[in-house]
Amino acid sequence: MGYFRYYRRAQLLPGVRVNLSKSGPSFTFGVRGAHVTAGRRGVTRTLGIPGSGVFYTSRGGRHTGVHSAHRHAGAAAGGGCLLALLALALPLAGRR
Numbered sequence: 001m002g003y004f005r006y007y008r009r010a011q012l013l014p015g016v017r018v019n020l021s022k023s024g025p026s027f028t029f030g031v032r033g034a035h036v037t038a039g040r041r042g043v044t045r046t047l048g049i050p051g052s053g054v055f056y057t058s059r060g061g062r063h064t065g066v067h068s069a070h071r072h073a074g075a076a077a078g079g080g081c082l083l084a085l086l087a088l089a090l091p092l093a094g095r096r
Contacts, residue, residue, distance in 0.1 A: 008020045009028075017028040019037070026039025033050040036043060048055025 006020075006022050009017055010020075011017050015029060015031055019026045019028060019039070024040045026037055028035050028037045030036055034047050036045050038044075043060045044057060045060075046055055046057045
């Protein structure tokens with residue numbers, strides 16, 4: 001059986017948006033390609049290359065899931081991916 005979703009986003013200031021949904025409000029800070037969202041379910045950090053569909057997201061805070069509680073040997077390598085994306089995204093962000 002299906003269900004309805006509700007989602008609305010409004011820009012408060014440049015780089016600051018409020019997101020309204022059924023699960024409650026959240027706030028997003030940042031620019032295209034790099035932003036941080038804080039809401040009821042914790043903090044989500046996203047870094048990506050705009051227009052490419054390539055991005056890295058990490059979550060912290062409440063309700064992040066059981067899988068985030070277990071650190072695997074390969075999980076520490078995620079910081080290297082984050083640095084690589086940042087190195088690629090910064091020159092692209094400067095073009096706008």
